[in-house]
Amino acid sequence: MRITMILLLLACSFIGYGQSDSLHNHRAKANTDTIPPYLRIPYLPTFSIQTPDSSWFSKSQLQENKPVLLLYFSPDCGHCMIETEEMIGKMNSLKNLQIVMATSREFDEMKKFADHYKLERFRNVRIGRDAQRTITRFYRVKFTPFSALYDKKGNFLKAYEKGIDWEELLRLVK
Template sequence: MKKWFLFLAASFCLQFSFAQAPTPSERKKLFPTLQLLQVDSTTLTSGLLKRQPTVIMYFSPSCDHCQHQMDDMLAHTKEMKNIQVVLATYQPFDEMVEFHKKYHIEKHSNYKLGRDVNFILPPFYDIRNLPFIALYSKEGKLLLSHEGNIKVEKLLQALK
């Protein structure tokens, strides 16, 4: 009887060990469930995005490295015209609005900017440094993830 109980207990424990949630590195391979509050107070969700290559950039509007990354991406507007760029921040709404004005986001139809009000992305990607960049294929497959600045050429190369 004791052996039978130990067998059942071991089986029960094994069952739960295989039912664990995906680790951050496994989750990163999936396209995240987005819920971003945009400047016009509408919500951008994953379902509203086009099926095309997508860059997700998690940033802070006051971060110098993030601003340099944005400058680099905007300097390559022609090369990135077929890439959807989702800019997500956790900072206050008014800082995001200032960033929107500074970079004239409305002039770039492939750019979407929003506030991660539910703080979904940092734990999803296990983000430690900004800017954080994730590049997905049009099929939603993760091609590259990077913390810190990255050259646009490297993003474009990953899409080939």
């Protein structure tokens, strides 16, 4: 009888150990799933956006050794409009920064936004539609505007989830 009880206790402890191990693995996987990819992969993601002239612009077309600001926006977002106006007002200080503005909204909405702000006049700004939602998924964008800043080597510096702190951004890209 004692031997049966001991064997039963040992069996239960092995079962409990196996369950706790699989629970630990499940929790570890859940933790990595909650971390946005841009925090796990600290490099500018591969992307392709359709520009207002219907051509395509991708990461491979960015100039080397220049910092990049990726700005995800919605054409009808009031905060996005304000941020775009602030960006335009600071454009003299942003000349050495490559700015990629992307939206997942309809092409016509993106084009109207670009035309309204006359963004084609800025050589360092590329705007387009992220039809595949690559950027949205990589950054897990919850609100617009969302921006991510990368240094001249393509390394992640800072995300701005609630609007850009322009003074800080200018210090970071000097």
